[in-house]
Amino acid sequence: MSILRFDQVSFQYPGEDFDIIDRLSFSVEPGSFHCIIGISGCGKSTIFRMTNGLLQPKSGTISVLGKPVSGQKHYCGYMPQKDMLFPWRTIGENLALPLEIQRRGTKAERLGLIDAALADVGLAGCRDKRPDELSGGMRQRAAFARTMLAGSDLLLLDEPFSALDFLTRISMQEWLLDQWQRHKKTILFITHDVEEAVFLSSSVLVVDKTPIHTLREIPVPMDYPRTRQDLTRPEIVALREQLVDMLRKQVTV
Ligand SMILES: Nc1ncnc2c1ncn2[C@@H]1O[C@H](COP(=O)(O)OP(=O)(O)OP(=O)(O)O)[C@@H](O)[C@H]1O
Ligand SMILES: [Mg+2]
Missing domain, CATH: 3.40.50.300 (P-loop containing nucleotide triphosphate hydrolases)
Structure with missing residues (x-):
């Protein structure tokens, strides 16, 4: 189908x-x-x-x-034309958004999912950074990780x-x-x-x-x-x- x-x-x-x-x-x-x-x-x-x-x-x-x-x-997961990371949120808080919207997991479970998603896109250790501390490519990978966390195929x-x-x-x-x-x-x-x-x-x-x-x-x-x-x-x-x-x-x- x-x-x-x-x-x-x-x-x-x-x-x-x-x-x-x-x-x-x-x-x-x-x-x-x-x-x-x-x-x-x-x-x-x-x-x-x-x-x-x-x-x-x-x-x-x-x-x-x-x-x-x-x-x-x-x-569906959607990544708009601009990376649309919120500059005032850390990378971890940006990635938490789809989980918050879907009310998925406890806070500790969310942190685990976020860390795994960041590691998956090569951004382990970037959770507490703000978007403007990352390069363009890193920001795109963070935005992609957030899109993946929405969990859609x-x-x-x-x-x-x-x-x-x-x-x-x-x-x-x-x-x-x-x-x-x-x-x-x-x-x-x-x-x-x-x-x-x-x-x-x-x-x-x-x-x-x-x-x-x-x-x-x-x-x-x-x-x-x-x-x-x-x-x-x-x-x-x-x-x-x-x-x-x-x-x-x-x-x-
Ligand atoms: N909110 C809107 N109100 C009225 N017209 C709009 C609106 N948004 C887009 N358009 C018009 O609709 C057309 C298609 O817009 P769309 O953003 O889908 O184009 P696109 O193919 O993605 O272009 P690009 O490659 O430049 O991103 C454009 O001519 C645009 O001016
Ligand atoms: Mg367009």
């Missing part, structure tokens, strides 16, 4: 005179890793905001594991690495693939970086027209685990160029 399914979903922002999402249908299989690419402003984040219930579709149905999301709770990551320098970004990509394989989650990941999309995805979902009516699924012919060396294979270079072309056709300068 699909973990996520959009069925004829439409959405219109108040004040706009058209549906930015227009009867969109697509489904996502459990355990897959899809990057979503598309030009700026086409509605990618809107798809995430509807999936997580921040926005309500005008029509159509969004289901997780066969049940409509309206009425469900805690069915479906993770929505909106441009999580876009603010990072190149070397940090590529090591975070390898790190994320490793996390994905170990935790067996389903990941939807928005990016503007075509190479990142190819490196991470089992197949890339391309927004090639707006309003968004379909996501065009382009499989990536590479097995996991992957190395950056795989990106130099001729068929992968050609795929990257094909994706860039699909996006460029939509940009009217």
